[in-house]
Amino acid sequence: MAQDAVDRFDLTVIGGGPVGLFAAALAGMHGMKTKLIEALPYLGGQLTALYPEKWIYDVAGFPRVLAKDLVEHLEQQARRYHPAIVLEETVDRLEALPDGGYRLYTDRAAHETRAILITSGIGAFAPRKLPVAGAERFEGRGLYYFVPPMQHFADQTVVVVGGGDSALDWALAASEVAKSVLLVHRRDEFRGQAETLRQVMARPNTAVRVFTEVRNLAGTSRLQAVELIDHKTKATEWVTADSVIAALGFHSSLGPIKDWGLEFHGANIVTYEAGQTSRPGIYAAGDVAYYPGKVKLIATGFGEVGNAIGHIRGYLHPGHKGGLPHSTNLKMGE
Ligand SMILES: Cc1cc2nc3c(=O)[nH]c(=O)nc-3n(C[C@H](O)[C@H](O)[C@H](O)COP(=O)(O)OP(=O)(O)OC[C@H]3O[C@@H](n4cnc5c(N)ncnc54)[C@H](O)[C@@H]3O)c2cc1C
Structure with missing residues (x-):
């Protein structure tokens, strides 16, 4: 349907925590039409829901930063590239489309996308x-x-x-x-x-x-x-x-993502090279992603996003060999 074609995104990021926000920034910076879907009415994941007023000391470039301030910077960085940001929708169902794309269903709507990056952290948050x-x-x-x-x-x-x-x-x-x-x-x-x-x-x-x-x-x-x-x-x-x-407080649950036919290690999605999961076009990064030696830190998630976005670029444009150019070589404006 024409409407579907108009609304199809290159990449849909599931989860607006720090890792999902950085993914939206990087994907937008490298030309992907990006959508980010977050279950809560606000962005920032664990940083906003659990510890907005705590200092973080181990994010590169910040000797220390308040969790809420880091979220604000991440949101500003992501919004430079105008991603579609959908709040208060929890992604629950996945449908594979015949042309290789996917349709995601939330509790409110359907969203079409060519590739998916799951950055759902410890799961969708809901208040106690x-x-x-x-x-x-x-x-x-x-x-x-x-x-x-x-x-x-x-x-x-x-x-x-x-x-x-x-x-x-x-x-x-x-x-x-x-x-x-x-x-x-x-x-x-x-x-x-x-x-x-x-x-x-x-x-x-x-x-x-x-x-x-x-x-x-x-x-x-x-x-x-x-x-x-x-x-x-x-x-x-x-x-x-x-x-x-x-x-x-909040409770969190990975919910129906568990039933998407992905490979799991406990509550975490097993990832291979550059965040690829066991299904084509579906990637994972941040706390939800597992591989041997994984450390659950914001810094780790940011690095995983770099690898994943580079690989997704190659997935979306088979002519490209993957990887990402340096941002210093992009025409970024102010
Ligand atoms: C008290 C505390 C202190 C911490 N201190 C540090 C620290 O000093 N340094 C450090 O590096 N790390 C720290 N961490 C860990 C850090 O917060 C996590 O590593 C980080 O939040 C992971 O980010 P993420 O984006 O992967 O996931 P999250 O922050 O968990 O965000 C995931 C988001 O996805 C959303 N979501 C999930 N499922 C769905 C769905 N189906 N549909 C839509 N949305 C969905 C959730 O609502 C959530 O907003 C701390 C954690 C806690 C709890």
Whole structure:
């Protein structure tokens, strides 16, 4: 169909973590019409979801860099080449087409491509949900797992749930704009940085309650109040809440990619020369890729992407012998 032909991409990158982002940059730089599909509403993979505020010391060229800043640089680098970036779609099904291309199905749409690079890391991320009956009724209407811009919480009464870095970071950020913030955690020890906890506790409009969980949510068209339970005393209390930010972490799963007929080593895809998998035109790089001696580091994934994109170039253009020219020899503009 004509529409299919228009929409067919040279390369589709599955997963917008650091490795997928660098792949999108390199593929675009070398002339491939590239699409990147990411399950979450934001890019950056583990760096954004698990440790945005941590320093990374072992990425080439940066003596140290905050995870979120590295993601920002990677995104800027990728966007120079205008890849199609699809967020909030999880790739689940693969169909081989008679002409050698592939059709990928997500939970929302179909995508056609000549080659595929799987950079799905430790799998598609999904937030751990608040274990409260009926909570889904308030998702996006006062209950947030992915936090909107902070201004959304201006002058609100906000409850943040969790004890890790994300919960502390969101509590601190929300306290800058909210009327008040209540941080509740079911233990009395926080996994997040002690310094961030100290800053949260020093905020005049912020309170912290330990051994406490959210037991109920209430509201008519949107959230208005939450019921808290203190595990030590068993006392319950309703408090006013315009918003609840549930920062309970993420779980990840490779999901149906396991059923694509690729060779696996445990939860990882076995790769051969230049990231090739056991199926033609399908490559893997980053944490998801396995070969003997593999070390799961961002730097390793970046190197694997270089090899894979060079090979994919040869795969897409059989006249080419593969490899990549130096970027210094390309006409790149500013
Ligand atoms: C706390 C912590 C600290 C770390 N510190 C360092 C460090 O200092 N230095 C270092 O080099 N490494 C560090 N790492 C490891 C590093 O984060 C990983 O090596 C890196 O994130 C791998 O990148 P990736 O792009 O391969 O995968 P990921 O970062 O896991 O990204 C994969 C992306 O693919 C998406 N995805 C998966 N499946 C699908 C699908 N079916 N459809 C659509 N999207 C999908 C996921 O949602 C995710 O966003 C650390 C890891 C952790 C957890």
